[in-house]
Amino acid sequence: MTSIVLKRVSKKFGTTSVISDLSLAIDPGEFTVFLGPSGCGKSTLLRMIAGLEDVTSGEIEIEGQRIDRAPPGERGVAMVFQNYALYPHMSVRENLSFGLKNIGMPKAQIDERVQAAARMLEMDALLERRPSQLSGGQRQRVAIGRAIVKEPRAFLFDEPLSNLDAALRSRTRVELSRLHQRMKATMIFVTHDQVEAMTMATRIVVMNQGRVEQVGTPLGIYRRPATRFVAGFIGSPAMNFLKVEPAAGEGGMAAVRLGDGTVVQTDIPTAGLEAVPAELGVRAEHVTTGGGIPATVDVVERLGDRTLVYSRLRNGAAVVYEDEGDSPVSVGDAVSLGFRRQFLHLFDASGKAHQAPTLEGGPRHG
Amino acid sequence: MAEAAALSRPAGVVGRRTWANGLFVLPFFLTFLALMVLPLGVGMWLSFQDYDMLGGYGGSVGFENFTRLWEDKIFLRSVLNTVYFVCLSTPAFVALGLFLAISLNDTYRRSAVLRSIFFGSSVLSVTIVTLIWRLVYMPERGLLAVSAGAVGLSSPSFMTTESLAMPGIAIVTVWWIIGLPMMLFLAALQQIPREVYEAAALDNASRWTTLTRITLPSIRRTIVLVAVIEVILQFQIFGQVHLITNGGPNNATRPIVMFIYEAGFRDWSLGYAAAASQVLFVLMLAASFFQIWIGRSKQED
Amino acid sequence: MRASIQGRFGDRLILVAVVALAICWLAPIFWVIGLSFKPNDVIMKTTGGLLSPPFTLKNYTDIIATSAVFGWMLNSAIVATGQTLLTLALSTLAGYGFARTDFPGKRLVFVAVLAGLAVPEQAIIVPLHTMFAEANLHNTYFGLIAPRLAVPFGVFLMTQYFRGIPAEIEEAAMLDNASRFKIFLRIVLPLSIPAQATLGIYTFLHAWNEYFWPLVSATKPEMYTLTIGLAATQTNFAQTEGIGFLMAQAVFAGLPVLILYLFFQRHIVTAVSGGFAK
Numbered sequence: 001m002t003s004i005v006l007k008r009v010s011k012k013f014g015t016t017s018v019i020s021d022l023s024l025a026i027d028p029g030e031f032t033v034f035l036g037p038s039g040c041g042k043s044t045l046l047r048m049i050a051g052l053e054d055v056t057s058g059e060i061e062i063e064g065q066r067i068d069r070a071p072p073g074e075r076g077v078a079m080v081f082q083n084y085a086l087y088p089h090m091s092v093r094e095n096l097s098f099g100l101k102n103i104g105m106p107k108a109q110i111d112e113r114v115q116a117a118a119r120m121l122e123m124d125a126l127l128e129r130r131p132s133q134l135s136g137g138q139r140q141r142v143a144i145g146r147a148i149v150k151e152p153r154a155f156l157f158d159e160p161l162s163n164l165d166a167a168l169r170s171r172t173r174v175e176l177s178r179l180h181q182r183m184k185a186t187m188i189f190v191t192h193d194q195v196e197a198m199t200m201a202t203r204i205v206v207m208n209q210g211r212v213e214q215v216g217t218p219l220g221i222y223r224r225p226a227t228r229f230v231a232g233f234i235g236s237p238a239m240n241f242l243k244v245e246p247a248a249g250e251g252g253m254a255a256v257r258l259g260d261g262t263v264v265q266t267d268i269p270t271a272g273l274e275a276v277p278a279e280l281g282v283r284a285e286h287v288t289t290g291g292g293i294p295a296t297v298d299v300v301e302r303l304g305d306r307t308l309v310y311s312r313l314r315n316g317a318a319v320v321y322e323d324e325g326d327s328p329v330s331v332g333d334a335v336s337l338g339f340r341r342q343f344l345h346l347f348d349a350s351g352k353a354h355q356a357p358t359l360e361g362g363p364r365h366g
Numbered sequence: 367m368a369e370a371a372a373l374s375r376p377a378g379v380v381g382r383r384t385w386a387n388g389l390f391v392l393p394f395f396l397t398f399l400a401l402m403v404l405p406l407g408v409g410m411w412l413s414f415q416d417y418d419m420l421g422g423y424g425g426s427v428g429f430e431n432f433t434r435l436w437e438d439k440i441f442l443r444s445v446l447n448t449v450y451f452v453c454l455s456t457p458a459f460v461a462l463g464l465f466l467a468i469s470l471n472d473t474y475r476r477s478a479v480l481r482s483i484f485f486g487s488s489v490l491s492v493t494i495v496t497l498i499w500r501l502v503y504m505p506e507r508g509l510l511a512v513s514a515g516a517v518g519l520s521s522p523s524f525m526t527t528e529s530l531a532m533p534g535i536a537i538v539t540v541w542w543i544i545g546l547p548m549m550l551f552l553a554a555l556q557q558i559p560r561e562v563y564e565a566a567a568l569d570n571a572s573r574w575t576t577l578t579r580i581t582l583p584s585i586r587r588t589i590v591l592v593a594v595i596e597v598i599l600q601f602q603i604f605g606q607v608h609l610i611t612n613g614g615p616n617n618a619t620r621p622i623v624m625f626i627y628e629a630g631f632r633d634w635s636l637g638y639a640a641a642a643s644q645v646l647f648v649l650m651l652a653a654s655f656f657q658i659w660i661g662r663s664k665q666e667d
Numbered sequence: 668m669r670a671s672i673q674g675r676f677g678d679r680l681i682l683v684a685v686v687a688l689a690i691c692w693l694a695p696i697f698w699v700i701g702l703s704f705k706p707n708d709v710i711m712k713t714t715g716g717l718l719s720p721p722f723t724l725k726n727y728t729d730i731i732a733t734s735a736v737f738g739w740m741l742n743s744a745i746v747a748t749g750q751t752l753l754t755l756a757l758s759t760l761a762g763y764g765f766a767r768t769d770f771p772g773k774r775l776v777f778v779a780v781l782a783g784l785a786v787p788e789q790a791i792i793v794p795l796h797t798m799f800a801e802a803n804l805h806n807t808y809f810g811l812i813a814p815r816l817a818v819p820f821g822v823f824l825m826t827q828y829f830r831g832i833p834a835e836i837e838e839a840a841m842l843d844n845a846s847r848f849k850i851f852l853r854i855v856l857p858l859s860i861p862a863q864a865t866l867g868i869y870t871f872l873h874a875w876n877e878y879f880w881p882l883v884s885a886t887k888p889e890m891y892t893l894t895i896g897l898a899a900t901q902t903n904f905a906q907t908e909g910i911g912f913l914m915a916q917a918v919f920a921g922l923p924v925l926i927l928y929l930f931f932q933r934h935i936v937t938a939v940s941g942g943f944a945k
Contacts, residue, residue, distance in 0.1 A: 386770070391764035545939070549936055
């Protein structure tokens, strides 16, 4: 059983295509994150589910019922907006109850739901205040509360954390995860911030230019990105990409030659490659020291628990690697690098990614 | 995604495009058609007719009303008078408005009081203003004559001297509504970020340099705006003249609007008055386009 | 050091100039107020001894006894209130329609309405007068109120205001099952109160002080507005015996507006200048 299904959905603004032929199924109780750079169509997609934008073609179903022509209020979804969109002239209580009054719910039941939501979000004391008398974090809670009281079939979040400061943002992330575990509700969360996606999602939908690049669990996407775009978008620091040429490999596994002439052996079967590998990808934590590839240290970033070292190979190619927190490395040092071969990624010219079959995609959800 | 949404529809639109939404605009639009577009059309038609309330309808006469205006000395005089008045009052509004705004652009209480004084007269109606000023300009017993007499001078008689009548009307007008340009300039001055002045101070700019190189260039758009607004407003001068001098002495203060008023509502020559209205309309459009054009070309330098 | 002394001297000079100007601004008003307390026969001879007796309240008691000024005020109040309420209703609806909704031909209609801003009253007053005469609307309240309703200024102001309110608030209301009408009534109207106040004050003040249209439309003395009534009494100014009485009338007519101005100064200033700045 699936909660929300998108069937070949497209959206055009005039002649500009924003979403093209997108299909997706979201299970009940999932915390799905639409992740992508700004302009990739993720907010438009969310607004189409909410009914704030029309679909140009395709169908949207919620719990098996087609809703893509229904007015927003009748879709049974609730939305939390980036700027919260609270009703400025109403108290918090009125903000929460406005939607319930509109469907003619009895007053006693409204009060009960508002009380329950206020208790859950610890804002009992704020109920008679106006939005202008609240802090940014409190407004955020009211916006979430306004969604909760409706007991919707799905919660839609449109970058709701981007107006909060860094400390509040990470706290709210934890609270949202907790809320999701408690309510077991279907949630869709739109963001361009990979940390939000990685920390909260049960499933991430990575989008780029109106298309889905990859759907998967956070760890699955992190470890086995399907495309070069996903590989570069997820992870901080960003994955190292090195231009390579094919070389003769051993045991049916592909090998590549770096710009400085070094040959790198991978665990990726040659048989699986459809095209010639053009780039080698390796994350900073999978670069080792003492592997025989000479490099010079450019910049050192000390983060306390670990050290990020920005270095250059002999041909000038940049490689970031992770070192221990108290690493003695300093700028100008000559170092010797190596790559952990089971964690390498190869990308062909079309951007398709290949990994070793042994590389685990992380714990599977559901 | 905001960029993408902007492609779809005009920014900020909520909901679908439907005919029903037009109902929001319909009441105003019907009013607009009936009381603005229709009379504008009728006025243009009238200006080509021989239509006299007393003499009756004499049919279409082509451009005759306009050629008659061209030969009508009183009309030509009224055009000159109006242009003269605009040339007197607009620079005064801009200069004095700027001076007051710059002098009173601070948070002192006395500045707030002074601002209220200069703006206060704007809320009075033209009839009260003219009553007041007739008592100021009154020969022998007026405020001007009495105060001049008190220091042993004799004041000129503004309203009966041909060369002084229009400047006298301009003074009344500036006294009446200096508040608007002053407030527009004040609003613009408050938009200039404080950091700009701090940077200028660090650069050892003198007060004069700060005024001419920082303040005035920063509000140039507003200066042009005020000039355009004043030209448009002052082209329509009517009440002050109608009530104080009634066009005299010797037609020296009769403006175009008063000519229209007399042609249309005293002589009841509707076609002729409508033609004069069209001339006024065109003159005002031309004047404001000219001003905007000057403002633009200066900015391009 | 030298610069600051120079600066201080310059400040003083400017302050003196501004205060002197302010005295010039106030003097005529106090002159008129002073004259209104003087007996008419004294003013006929001299206006020199303004601050010395005799004083009298007769000019003011005469207003109560004989002047039509109360009737004119009532007419002005009816016309200004009617025009304000109707302008607010039409402008708010149309402004919302233009800013927030879409309908076929919207852009064209909006451009046409905007172009109406450039049409001066005098360009249409002659045909308008003829049309109203045909419809027997002169010397009626409706006839005095109606013409200004077509001026698009208010629509323009409200459109700008609505564009400044985040659209998401209304989208949230849509998700809250509110109909378009309910959104307008419960969300949009309350949010537009500041703009309504600005437009309301501007419209009222303009209507209260309007001169040209009432001059040609209200020709019966019982339909005079305050402005036209005062104009009528001063046309034979030169021959009048009662300058003091005239001045008392001016003070009496001007005082309510000035008092309102002192109370609502900030709103009035925003209303009068705010509209033009946009």
